[in-house]
Amino acid sequence: MEVPLPASRPLRADAQRNREALLSAARQAFLAGDTDAHVKDIARSAGVAIGTLYRHFETREALIEEVYRTEVDVLCAAPGELLDQHPPEEALRRFLLLLVDHAAVGKGMSSVLEAIMATDSPVFDDARTRMADALSLLLHAGSAAGTVRDDVTGPTLLRALGGICGMRATEGWLAEARQITALLFDGLRHGAPQAA
Amino acid sequence: MEVPLPASRPLRADAQRNREALLSAARQAFLAGDTDAHVKDIARSAGVAIGTLYRHFETREALIEEVYRTEVDVLCAAPGELLDQHPPEEALRRFLLLLVDHAAVGKGMSSVLEAIMATDSPVFDDARTRMADALSLLLHAGSAAGTVRDDVTGPTLLRALGGICGMRATEGWLAEARQITALLFDGLRHGAPQAA
DNA sequence: ACCTAAACGGAACCGGACTCACCTTATGGA
DNA sequence: TCCATAAGGTGAGTCCGGTTCCGTTTAGGT
The missing domain is CATH 1.10.357.10 (Tetracycline Repressor, domain 2)
Structure with a gap:
């Protein structure tokens, strides 16, 4: 719940990877027209658990905005x-x-x-x-x-x-x-x- | 879940009363600015149970429309x-x-x-x-x-x-x-x- | 190798709308 | 007046999302 400040400290490698995977999965879903894709699905298709999603993005909306x-x-x-x-x-x-x-x-x-x-x-x-x-x-x-x-x-x-x-x-x-x-x-x- | 047809058969007296109470409670809430009043609250302030609300209106939206x-x-x-x-x-x-x-x-x-x-x-x-x-x-x-x-x-x-x-x-x-x-x-x- | 902070996982929680099996009562016909 | 009965009422429970929490795992520095 505390989205790391842009440059506070370089994300750990795996974290970076996951973050990108999440963004990409979300982008995928939204562009596919699934406007209200469920966070669980996004997390899953990014190969990550919900908890991880929420480590990177405060809320579903925040993910979308990103x-x-x-x-x-x-x-x-x-x-x-x-x-x-x-x-x-x-x-x-x-x-x-x-x-x-x-x-x-x-x-x-x-x-x-x-x-x-x-x-x-x-x-x-x-x-x-x-x-x-x-x-x-x-x-x-x-x-x-x-x-x-x-x-x-x-x-x-x-x-x-x-x-x-x-x-x-x-x-x-x-x-x-x-x-x-x-x-x-x-x-x-x-x-x-x-x-x- | 089966909104009675307008004139299929005159509503029973108590049903009529409840229906009106619900509409009035909902109107009250919406006009008060509580755009997304919860169905439970509407039902409660109408003095009826949720089940009753749903007997009269298919969904929350239907109530609002009415x-x-x-x-x-x-x-x-x-x-x-x-x-x-x-x-x-x-x-x-x-x-x-x-x-x-x-x-x-x-x-x-x-x-x-x-x-x-x-x-x-x-x-x-x-x-x-x-x-x-x-x-x-x-x-x-x-x-x-x-x-x-x-x-x-x-x-x-x-x-x-x-x-x-x-x-x-x-x-x-x-x-x-x-x-x-x-x-x-x-x-x-x-x-x-x-x-x- | 070892330590620790960072990251991860996922069961549990919570707050809504909505359902259903059972109970209550209005009403109309005897 | 009273009863049968179907219309109506009830509310605990389900379902379905998002969100939280804490125990476990691991990257990466020493």
Whole structure:
């Protein structure tokens, strides 16, 4: 129950191996669509006992978050690149769709994005903050350029996207989600100082 | 486990009393904000045993749905009235905000609205269908009048709203939700045949 | 080799929803 | 009025997850 600090002391070799096995097993399960895989199964398919799982991760949620941390990293790096290559408005549009599409990579990812975006769970505080910052960056760039309204904050928009990702469940959800996101985007432009 | 058909045979007097007590206790709890009140507590505060609760309601979810059925009825009646008193576009705007505000009446309502709107649970099939129909009505009226885009369906919009209601959790969520809803509305008008 | 802190294992626990076999009582017909 | 009987009520018990705890094992430094 005391997740070792990142660099407190290098993990023992076997511990390192197990930790990785757990992450890999969990990733496997989530990407396979088993959004709510049981901790026991994850542990078993990692060739480890539950106790070991809990030595490495405070809770089931914490394990999940760790699995997706790299995904979140990738996502949060996107805005910078997008702004380099596109005008702010377009960068924002692309990022919104990128998020939604990302949520589609296996049902697993979307449920985590949702958890990150739509809940208050302290486990996701870090991820949430980073993603809200990423959005703020885009919104500010857009409103500075006058093509995006300036009264919407990163965190607010993040919540909305979280809600949209919460739509996953039905057959055609991705199409629906994209459509709604486009709608939201139109709404963001609509109130812009100098736009339609 | 076999919810009596509405009018198969009039419930025995005591059964009727208990059923009502359960609904009332549940309503009480949900409106008080205890979104995930335990079935035992609900049963206890209704003065009956768990078994009795389960005689009347298939599952916890079913009880919840029943509690909110009347709410949903009210909500679904609104579009008709709104269309009588306002142009389609304005009726739509008002209805969207009405939904969000309704979700704010106690955290309980919002979680149920969310469950109705954002999941596939068969328990809410009925409510979901009715609400999607209500939205379709407004959307059609709006697109017929040329003030609302015509490529968004009731069910899709319902999902989006469900997502937004899923935002409840944080302090300022209502303000955020209203803002996002307004954004969505702007988006709906944006692609309209003859609009901005 | 030996020692010890680190890591592991897994039975036990706990907190929920839900079930079931048995008991209680409303009710309608004699 | 009273009884038969089926509708209704009961609550201990089951099931199913996540989580904890402590005795055992082992990596890895001396």
